Structures are given as structure tokens and as C-alpha cells.
Amino acid sequence: MEHFALWLSAFLTLGILSFLYKDNPWYKLSEAIFVGISAGFWFVTLFWDNLVGKFWDGWQDEPMLFVGASLGFLMLLRLVPRIGWISRWPLAFIVGATSGLWLMNYLASNIMVQVRATILPLFSTSYASGYDAGWGAIISSLVIVVGTFTGLVYFFFSKEHKGAFGGAARVGIFFIMITFGASFGYTVMSRMSLLIGRMDFLLGDWLGMIG
Amino acid sequence: MRREIPLLITAIVGIGFVIQYFIPHWPFSKMSDWFSDWFSIVGACAIILGALNLMKVSVEKTYRRKEDWGYAAVIIASFLLMTIIGIAEGRGFRNPGTSFDWLYNYVYIPLSATMFAILAFFVASASYRAFRARNFEATLLLIAAFFVMIGRVPVGHTLSSFMPVGWQLSDLASWVMNYPQTAGQRAIMIGIGLGIVSTSLRIILGLERAHIGGGK
Numbered sequence: 001m002e003h004f005a006l007w008l009s010a011f012l013t014l015g016i017l018s019f020l021y022k023d024n025p026w027y028k029l030s031e032a033i034f035v036g037i038s039a040g041f042w043f044v045t046l047f048w049d050n051l052v053g054k055f056w057d058g059w060q061d062e063p064m065l066f067v068g069a070s071l072g073f074l075m076l077l078r079l080v081p082r083i084g085w086i087s088r089w090p091l092a093f094i095v096g097a098t099s100g101l102w103l104m105n106y107l108a109s110n111i112m113v114q115v116r117a118t119i120l121p122l123f124s125t126s127y128a129s130g131y132d133a134g135w136g137a138i139i140s141s142l143v144i145v146v147g148t149f150t151g152l153v154y155f156f157f158s159k160e161h162k163g164a165f166g167g168a169a170r171v172g173i174f175f176i177m178i179t180f181g182a183s184f185g186y187t188v189m190s191r192m193s194l195l196i197g198r199m200d201f202l203l204g205d206w207l208g209m210i211g
Numbered sequence: 212m213r214r215e216i217p218l219l220i221t222a223i224v225g226i227g228f229v230i231q232y233f234i235p236h237w238p239f240s241k242m243s244d245w246f247s248d249w250f251s252i253v254g255a256c257a258i259i260l261g262a263l264n265l266m267k268v269s270v271e272k273t274y275r276r277k278e279d280w281g282y283a284a285v286i287i288a289s290f291l292l293m294t295i296i297g298i299a300e301g302r303g304f305r306n307p308g309t310s311f312d313w314l315y316n317y318v319y320i321p322l323s324a325t326m327f328a329i330l331a332f333f334v335a336s337a338s339y340r341a342f343r344a345r346n347f348e349a350t351l352l353l354i355a356a357f358f359v360m361i362g363r364v365p366v367g368h369t370l371s372s373f374m375p376v377g378w379q380l381s382d383l384a385s386w387v388m389n390y391p392q393t394a395g396q397r398a399i400m401i402g403i404g405l406g407i408v409s410t411s412l413r414i415i416l417g418l419e420r421a422h423i424g425g426g427k
Binding site: 005006008009010012013016017019020028029030031032033034035036037038039040041042043044045046047048049050051052053054055058062064065067068069071072073075076078079085088089090091092093094095096097098099100101102103104106107109110111114115117118140143144145146147148149150151152154155172173174175176177178179180181182183184185186187188189191192194195197198201 | 213216217218220221222223224225226227228229232245246248249250251252253254255256257258259260261262263264265266267279282283285286287288289290291292293294297298302304311313314315316317318319321322323324325326327328329330331332334335338341347348349351352353354355356357358359360363364386387388389390391392393394395396397398399400401402403404405407408410411412414415422423424
């Protein structure tokens, strides 16, 4: 069974990698298996965790869970075209809940916390690390303040980017390009790490060429 | 009725979540617990609806023998295999040694990891086009990406090992990530936050109606 599992994994891995040559039946077969298995995986996981774990196990102690189950049932009516419009009710619930939750969470974490973290003392980036009056700490703190402020100026489109405002926006785009470059590099490294993992499987676990 | 009830549900639930943030006590705390539980159940049903819809489309494609119907049949077979095994195995479906766990480890994991791994090649080809230093902004992007990539691998450390500590490639990569990258990221995050706050307000107040089909 262990051998079969290794060969099956290798077959599917090479099937996906074969797309690098061109779109072909082996890739399409692997892709179709991936789609079906993924859908099945999430179906089973959510069935046991949310429908059974949350609703079925809890409705005796909390009858209000029936409201959630009813909304969930109404969502499935989307599959019946004649009365599919009822599925807007649970959809409205999801959209309302997400809006209410995100309104406060983003206000707190993405705006208030980030603004607070940007207002830094020049002589030390952290009181915990002790007093630091080195040029490195001062420049680093200034980079954070100037970069965040000018980046926000760049995103402000209600005023034409001319004069001093335009100059600040131009500095802002420099910082944003550095951010994109760094994020790009980071993404490349994470994808490479996954690729190394798959190569390690093919050459090590499957073919036994590396110890 | 088809528009008013969804708008009312959106407003009540949205305002409920906002109020419980400021008053985390009964009855708002209880209401928040209910909404969170309902959210999990409805969210699960939405994913299940997506899976069932995938089946509906695939069955129709297979039944009518449309182009590439064979792959649609493979999707149906894979879905049924994973679902039947997972349901039949009961609550312990994730336990090591189960058939569901076997399918997860030897089919799902290799496929998903390889699917994301091949993006490395497409990213490389995209970077070849994007990383031509045509102007100052593109050069900044190139330099930042270069330092982050070279500073995170052992060869980068070896190449700059003669430099004083604090000026080696790995140190420069960390500085780029911690300061200029953080500053730009923070500006983007604040911008996204402001956008989400204003859009959420519009949705709760009923000004944004795309989720119920749009219109007045």
C-alpha cells in the first residue's frame, strides 16, 4: 500500500508539472482529480465540523441554532430556480454579518493600530529595547513615518498630484514599489520552497536518489 | 418583499455586530454568539452549495457528452469517493490511518502543493518581463526583490560573510522588510481599512445593494 501511495502521489505530481510543457490530457486528469477531491474534502470537513459539530450537537442546549440551520437550508434553495430568490435572505445575513464585523475590526486593526504604530519616538523604535540614539534607529523611524505618510498621500485621489502634494505622492510611490518588490521576492521564495518540497519528494521519497 | 427583507436582515445583523463591539454584555453578547454560530452554519451551507453546484454542472456536462466530458466525470468520481469515505468514517474522519486521511495525504496534499509550486515558474517568467529597470520605480522594485530573495538563502549569507555584521545581505534583507516595506505595507493597509469601513457602512445603510441583485 505504501508503494502504491508513493507511485500515485508521484503520478499526480508529475501530471501537474507536465503543464510546464503544455496543456495536456495528463494535466487535465490531475486537475480534475484535484477539483473533485478538494470539493469533497471541504464538503466532508464542513459537514462534520459545522453542521454536525455546531448544529446537531448543540441545538438541544441552544434552540436558536435552528434559525441558523433554516438560513442554511434557504441558501441551498439556490439550486431550485423557481424559488432561488429566497437564497438572498441568508446571503443578506452573511453580507450584513461580514460588514458589521469588518467595520469594527478593520477600523481597530488596520487603521487605529497602524496609525499608533507609525507614531514613533525618534530615538528608539522600542522602549523595551532601551534608549537608543544611534543614527540607524533615527533613520529607520523616519523611514517608517515618511513612508507611511507619503504612501497615504499617493492613495489620496481627491486632490490633483501637483506641487508639494505631487512631490509627496512621488515619494509615496517609491515606498510602494519597494513594498511590491519585497512582497514579490517573498512570494517567489515561498513558491520555491514548495517546489523544493515536491522535488525532494520525487527525487528522495519516490526515486530514492537523495538520502 | 424580495428586496426589503434582505436589506432589513443586512442592516439588523450589521448594526448588531457593531453594537456588540461597544457593549460586549448581555443581551448584545448573546446576540453576537448567535450570529457567529449562524454564520458558521450558513457559511458551511454556502460551501456545500458550491460543491453541489459543481456536481450539477459536471453531471450535465457528462450527460450531454459536451467537450471534455470525461474530465467532468473524473470530477464527479473524485468528489463522490472523498465524500462517501469521509461521511462513512464518521466524526473521526481525520484520524491518522483512516481512508480519508490516506486520500488527504497521498492525493490532496501532493496535488495542492504542486499546483502552487508550478507558480514559481510563472513568477520567474513574469519577473523576467517586470524586472527590466526601465525607470527609477522599476529599479526600486528590482533592488527590493533582489535583496529579499538573496538575503533569505544560505548563498546570500555566504557571499556577504566578509562584510561586517549588520551590513551583510541577510541584514539588509531584514532592514528592507522591517522598515521601507513595512511603511509601504502600512499605507496600503490603512487605505484598505478606510475602503472596507466605508463600503461596510454603505452596505449596512442599504446604499450598496449589489449582493441582493442591485437596483433601487
